Amino acid sequence: MEWLNSLFVEHSVIQAVIVISLVSAVGLALGKISIWGVSLGVTFVFFAGIMAGHFGLTIDPQMLNYAESFGLIIFVYALGLQVGPGFFSSLGKGGLKLNILAMVVVALGVMLTLGFHWTTGVSLPDMVGILSGAVTNTPALGAAQQTLKQMGDPTMTPSDIALGCAVAYPLGVVGVILAVIFVRKLFASNIFFKKSNDDKHKKTIVVGLNVSNPGVEGKTIKDIARMASKRFVISRLWRDGKVVIPASDTVVQLGDRLLVIITESDVDALSGMIGERDTTDWNQEDIDWNAVDNQLVSHRIVITRPDINGKRLGTLRLRNEFGINVTRIYRAGIVLLPTPDLVLQLGDRLNVVGEEAAIARVGEAVGDAVKDLDEPNLVAVFIGMVFGLLLGSIPLAIPGISFPVKLGLAGGPIIMGILVGAFGPRIHMITYTTISANLMLRALGLSMYLACLGLDAGTHFFETVFRPEGALWVALGFAITVVPVVLVAAVAIKWMKIDFGSVAGMLCGSMSNPMALNYVNTTVDNDSPSVAYATVYPLTMFVRVILAQVILMLFL
Incomplete structure (x- = not known):
């Protein structure tokens, strides 16, 4: 059995791969367990690594550092690719209010972190780790670890930050859910649980309009579009029992029926110009468009x-x-x-x-040719990571900091991923990856990173938790999780009159907490939480990664 012992105990490349794979597999399996509707998912790999490290399972330090860094790079770059297409549009007018509120949540968390550091005596690296766990943001943790390595102070170790994150993380997940429940109970009599009209500008719907306004008779569709100053598409025009595909120069007559695709907020304005809306609900999921008329068919084709x-x-x-x-x-x-x-x-x-x-x-x-999309474009992934690492290595001079700041392994790739995802197609760069491929990259990278992080932190985890300062860390992390969420929710619902679903989704996104979003989606009967989550998540993720480094450089 000596050969078996060598595979699990003696440091080697094979032993490192086996240990990381086993920790990841066990963590992913246990992460599927749901308690009261809440499961940790891939994050449980972190705690599986802690348990393995606690019982003395280790791997070669260089292998640990490589696997941890490479996993983090893959994860944050794939994350940037995913959020990139919607990142800059989320900063526009529609999402400005929610993003401002999310930034307030981030700012309050940072203020509490610094305040607790100055009043309780907990070291700043430990507090940054606690902040990362309290807001369930492992990329920020990775950025802070890289900053500590860059600063090169031998008295500070990245594993200490990981301990703070591990201690605060469980209540970071649960704390947001508890805060959302508290907010809902607090404002149970409030009328703002219905879907906000602010989301109308985002939703594209199909409506039928009967042409009854003499003012548009004899006008072309191009003329009507110019008069309305609204963006819409007319997919079908019915006249005398026949259907035609209208072009921009098609002349509209009284009695025509138009099938219009338009954003929901513009429906009333266009209806007032053209004519009343018909009674058919054209937005049902089970509509057979090919049966709507006999002359035309509707198909979905893919750009490949x-x-x-x-x-x-x-x-x-x-x-x-x-x-x-x-x-x-x-x-x-x-x-x-x-x-x-x-x-x-x-x-x-x-x-x-x-x-x-x-x-x-x-x-x-x-x-x-859908099959052409099944093969992932790995060239863009690897080239993007190279440029992300180059970007992360550029020294940036910031006033008040004695040495240049670098975006590092976490900041550089996530920014490059966002840029490639947003602007790659504009320069004819093929950045497309299927949703499953992107999820695979993110899950693989995050599993490697969390497994190594847990193995590194597990050696001293329990002795940290079961000492007086351990309880203090848990309390501080819970306060950083709950206080900003409750305060911002109160302002958003009570004074800004934003609906509960959008506020709850915004809070989950600002805290990088998809588990809490899953809970919110079960309590709200529309998609406003998911829309709000997607609106604020890219910016808050990016800002937290940068702030984790800036805090250490400015105040340490």
Whole structure:
């Protein structure tokens, strides 16, 4: 049995791979266990690593450092790719209010962290670790660890930060859920649990309009669009029992029925100009569009031709060339209005209305070969990580800090991932990865990182928790989790009159807590929590990664 002992105990490449794989497998399996509707998911790998480290399981320090760093790089870069397409749009007018509130949550957490450091005597590295655990943000923890290594003070060890994170993390997950429950009970009599009208500008819907306004008779669709100053697409026009695909020069007559795709907030304005809305609900999921009329069919085709990546929809001239109409575009679960200036990306799904033969020709023109998307484009992933590491290594001079700041292993790749995801298609860079491929990269990287982090912190975890300062750390972490959430929720609901679903989703996003979002989604009967979560998550994730480094550099 000596050979078996060597595989698990004696330091080697094989032993390191076996230990990290076993810790990850056990953690992922236990993370599926749900208690009162809450499960830790991949985060349980962290605690599996702590248990393994506590019982003396170790791997070579250099292998540990490599696997931990590489896992973190993969995770944050894939995360940046995922949030990149919606990152800058989330900073626009629609999400500005929610992002400001999320930044207040972040700022309050930082203020509490510094305040507890100055009043309780807990070291700043420990407090930054506690902050990372309290807000369940492991990329921020990784950034802080890299900053400590960069600063090169032998009295400070990255594993100490990991201990603070491990101690605060469990209540960080549960604390947000408890705070949301408390807020809901506190404002149970408030009327702001319904979906806010502020979300209307984001939702694309289908409506039927009956042309009854004499003011638009004889006008072309292009004229009506200019008069309305609204963006919309007319997919079908019914006249005298016949259906046609309208073009921009199609003349509208009284009695026509129009099927319009438009953002929800613009429906009333367009209806007031054209005519009353019909009674048919065109937004039901089970509508058979091919049965709506006998002459036209509706199909969803996929852009798979690389040369179309980054082109604007209007430049393809699909309506003029093929006599079809693109009514909606689906990207990463989001419905986009197909305006001429919309930049297309590989993997976009176009909902096309027209004759069967014409749609087949459109499919050939844009690719429509789903199998071509199954093979991940790893070139963009590896090149992006290289440029992310180069970006993270650039020294940045900040007033008040004696030495240059670097974005490091966490900050550089996440920024590059966001930039590549947002602007890659505009320079015809193929950045598309399937949702499953992105999830695989993130889960693999995060599992490696958390397993190594737990193994490193596990040696001294329990002796830290079961001493007086351990209880203090738990209390401080719980306060950092709950206090900002409750205060900002009270302001948002009571004084800013934002609906509960949007506030709850914003709080979950600002605390990087998908487990709490799962709970909120079970208590709210619309998608406002998920929309708000996605709106604030990219910015808060980025800011927390940067702040974790700045705090150490400014105040240590």
